[in-house]
Amino acid sequence: ELKVxxxxxxxxxxxxKNYTIYCNYSTTSDRLYWYRxxxxxxxxxxxxxLSNGAVKQEGRLMASLDTKARLSTLxxxxxxxxxxxxxxxAVDMNYGGxxxxxxxxxxxxxxxxx
Amino acid sequence: EAGVxxxxxxxxxxxxxxxxxxxxxxxxxxxxxxxxxxxxxxxKLLIQFQNNGVVDDSQLPKDRFSAERLKGVDSTxxxxxxxxxxxxxxxxxxxxRREWELFFGEGSRxxxx
Numbered sequence: 662e663l664k665v666x667x668x669x670x671x672x673x674x675x676x677x678k679n680y681t682i683y684c685n686y687s688t689t690s691d692r693l694y695w696y697r698x699x700x701x702x703x704x705x706x707x708x709x710x711l712s713n714g715a716v717k718q719e720g721r722l723m724a725s726l727d728t729k730a731r732l733s734t735l736x737x738x739x740x741x742x743x744x745x746x747x748x749x750x751a752v753d754m755n756y757g758g759x760x761x762x763x764x765x766x767x768x769x770x771x772x773x774x775x
Numbered sequence: 776e777a778g779v780x781x782x783x784x785x786x787x788x789x790x791x792x793x794x795x796x797x798x799x800x801x802x803x804x805x806x807x808x809x810x811x812x813x814x815x816x817x818x819k820l821l822i823q824f825q826n827n828g829v830v831d832d833s834q835l836p837k838d839r840f841s842a843e844r845l846k847g848v849d850s851t852x853x854x855x856x857x858x859x860x861x862x863x864x865x866x867x868x869x870x871x872r873r874e875w876e877l878f879f880g881e882g883s884r885x886x887x888x
Contacts, residue, residue: 665817672803672887694859696876702881703866703879703880703881703882704818704866704868704879705879706876706878709876739855749817749818759824760867761806761820761830761870761877761878762820762823762831763806763818763820765811765816765818765819766817767813767816767817768816768817
């Protein structure tokens with residue numbers, strides 16, 4: 662059974678600081694997603710990582726994937742209040758077949774304070 | 776382009792009652808998914824459709840949950856009878872066939888009393 666573990670589950674940061682969220686998964690998969698969710702809102706796709714060593718950056722967020730270690734990281738640079746949200750990583754169970762059965766982590770609730 | 780539309784946004788029912796949720800995917804998206812998100816957890820796939828057909832319903836509690844996708848467009852998810860543990864947000868998502876990205880709707884929040 663594929664398990665996806667994120668840590669930390671809660672993160673309180675000061676503006677301007679850097680931090681990393683970790684996502685470990687238990688079985689082989691070469692497709693990993695990062696989503697953002699604001700309270701009461703739906704999931705917004707941030708990154709799709711498709712291969713070992715993939716690195717993608719958007720603004721203050723950078724995501725990477727190490728398929729050998731079964732680890733993805735989401736790095737936050739110089740955090741600002743607008744980044745406050747819950748961040749989920751999700752791994753696709755059906756890579757190579759029909760995609761879309763995503764196994765989600767429990768999420769990391771990020772709070773950025775002035 | 777219009778996003779994934781869901782209704783109702785909120786529903787409160789008593790246990791043992793029934794409820795139905797509706798989803799209209801993004802135009803042209805052949806694949807449609809229903810996910811259940813319990814408070815404090817990540818979403819869990821309930822059922823996946825490819826056009827009219829069911830691709831994966833292994834995690835759908837079939838004794839009380841049912842879903843259909845008529846004509847390969849809109850979909851309805853029904854719960855009958857509801858239990859307290861069904862309180863959750865039901866998220867619909869869609870994707871183009873053979874493309875990787877899922878687009879999620881805003882969800883339907885169910886409270887079972």
